[in-house]
Amino acid sequence: MRIGFNFTLGPTLELVQQLIAERHIDYCELLIDNFLQVPPAELAAAFDCPVGFHIMFSKFLENDEATLVEMAARLRRYIEVLRPIYVSDHVARFTHEGRQLYHLAEPEYRRDYEAMRARVAWWQEQLGQRLLLENYPSIMDNGRDAPWFFQQIARDTGAGVLFDASNAVCGQRNCGVDLTEWEPVIDATNHFHVGGYNASILAPTITLDTHDRALGADTLAFLERYRDRFDRPGATLTYERDDQIEYDAIVQDLSALRQIFTPTPELRHARIA
């Protein structure tokens, strides 16, 4: 398993470079649309490792086509120069009746399937390469249709899934989607995310995908339990942290992930005489 870290903003570059230099990570995932004014060659030169692309604000399900065509043209330049391991985007609602949602909403997968399928296929074509779609950290019962949606959309468009293990744990905790329902999705992809979650301030508690703290015990247990399903040749797992960014805490989580995915199972289970 190749383990990576997300790079979202300039000020954390030094930290990311240190993670690379000290071999805590094997690749870096760039929140690419934050850097569309940085010359691609300059971006490429900053990372002494492979990169993945994560697109945050294309809003490809909602934005008008002209805006997206123009953005895709710029994204393609970065794809050409940086040759990312994968290109991923988000399946979410960013607006409601023209008003911006600050906590994104989950789509209604079955009701809106046809329109979403058409847009995913079209956006993938604009990007000129296979697109991976990340699963949403469900709160409401929309999440119950998520495992179905990600399988169906892959069949219909050829798009893959960037399977976020901790988002699936959020969905399990908030709306009872059993983690086993994701098995076919896990089996069909090679690219994964994981991050810390936090409880909502008010009760009854919901679990929010906050990326601001250590990985939950149930997230680690999920990875451990499905270790061999996740860990295949070419697989990547990005540890996401975009708040409370502290080097030692990050290294601790990265080490926990390394330990789960250590390549020699005999050693992992070896007993100390």
Add this chain to the structure above:
Amino acid sequence: MPASPEIRTALLESDLLDALMVPARQGEFARDSRAFVRLDTSLRAYWHTLFDICPELLSLSGPDGLAIFRPFMAWAAERQLSMNWTYYLWVHRWLQQSPFADRLSPQLTLSLMAASAARWAMGDRGPNGGIALGSAELPELVVAWKCHTVTGGREVECLSLEEPLPPPEGGFGWFTLPGFELDNFPGWSPIPQ
């Protein structure tokens, strides 16, 4: 006495979309429900976007911010404001017609302009490199640039030009800059909803 509102049971996001940015509607949902907490989480995101960036607003409203937040969000919902990068400029417009109107300082106006310019620089995905904001009441120009080096972030500057631009008509005006140089003035655009 007004009739108590009907308590709704929401299970899907679509049951909640209309209420995600309207504090007054939170009470339509059962206090002990997932929907209520999901609305609270959404509303908090708008609250923090305003008061974490412009904490000086709290000296007007009191520490919970609600004397500004609740009436502003209701006013924004009535006008269907997009809540895009112009959020802070509309807060200013609301403040001007609120009980806080006589407590607004040029510093607060500049701070709200800087917050909006920064939000544009962080969130806009178009090809332009910068944005300039002006106010009819202040001589300064607030300019924000998108991150354009790998180690950098967005930058916000408050400039006093030797030859000031003509003031925008009615409140605020803005224009974008294709590169990273304040080298042209295409005229002011009005602040979008």
